[in-house]
Amino acid sequence: MTAAALRTARSHRFARSGRTVALVVLGLAAVAGFVMLTATGAHAAGVVQPTAPTTPTPPASGDFSVSVNGPDGTPSSAVVTLIGITLLSVAPALMLMMTSFTKIFVVLAMTRNALALQSIPPNQVLAGLALFLSLFVMAPVIGHINDDALQPYLAGHLDFAQAVEVGTKPLRTFMLHQTREExxxxxxxxxxQANPKDMADVPMTTVIPAFIISELRSAFIIGFVIFVPFLVIDLVVSAALMSMGMMMLPPxxxxxxxxxxxxxxxxxWGLIIKSLIESYQVVH
Known part of the structure; x- marks a missing residue:
């Protein structure tokens, strides 16, 4: 084969290769264009149009309430436990200010002093005796409080505020019966404050201190009566010792x-306890 024929054949191969490359490039361009068109359509279909804003809801009402009762209307056990613990914590103050304990204890202590016994009976014995005598004296009042306030509250017939209002009435009546108007x-x-028209209009903040003052006054009067006979004995013994010249001997x-x-x-003891109990008017 001559050189001219070789050059001609080589040029034909180059030409065919160029056409093949051009066809491949055109095919790739067509495929790329199709892919781009498809992706653009899918993106356009996937766009979510924004929705109009919703109308704001009005705020909730300002009423707020907490119920301490159970499903059946009775107070829950947690509330009853809390009230019981609270009463136990303030029980000493209530006993001193609103019952007969103060008067009874003061009278018993003055009796011990009149006998010139400094520590016999001990304070614990006197306090225990005064406590149980107070329970005996206050039994009618406690019964009214239990029947009229506590049991209806536990049964769900009264709420806490109503139970407190009803329960304080017997105690208030008891204190007013033992309190002087002065x-x-x-x-x-x-x-x-202005003078009340009637004793029923006196607030509890006035009744309680007035009751304590009246109780202390009554206790001191009883103590004076107890001291007198023992004072006479001291005078007689002192005079006898002086007449015998035994001045160094303590009377x-x-x-x-x-x-x-x-x-x-x-x-x-019987006379004193009987007098203390009878000094209280039983409130029915």
Missing amino acids: DVALITRAAG VMISLPFKILLFVLVDG
Whole structure:
């Protein structure tokens, strides 16, 4: 084959190769264009149009309430437990200010002092005796509170505020029966309040201190009556010792046995306890 023929054949191969490359490039361009068109359509179909804003809802009402009762209307056990713990924590103050405990304890303590016994009976014994005597005196009042306020509250017939209002009425009546009008007027003037038209209009903040003052006054009167006979014994013993020239001998050592003997012979404890109980008017 001549050189001219070789050149001609080589040029034909190059030409065919160029056409093949051109066809491949055109095919790839067509495929790329189709893919781009498809992706653009899918993107356009997937766009979510924005929605109009919703109308704002009005705020909730300002009423707020908490129920402490159970499903059946009775107070829950947690609330009853909380009230019980609270009452136990304030029980000493309630006992001192709103019951007969203060008067009874003061009278018993003054009786011990009148006998010249400094620590016999001990304070614990006197406090225990005063406690149980107070429970005996306050039994009608406690019964009214239990029947009229506590049991209806536990049964769900009264709410807490109503139970407190109903429960304080028997206690208030008891204190007013033992309180002098002069003491009520004293506390009313001290508080700068107007004089009430009736004892039923006196607030509890005035009744409680007036009741305590009246109880202390009654206790001191009873204590004075108890002191008088023992004071007479001391005077008689002192005069006897002076007449015998036994001035160095303490009269208390001689008079103490006579005081105890007199107290036992007249049944002193029984008389004092009976007088204390009868000094309270039973409120029905």
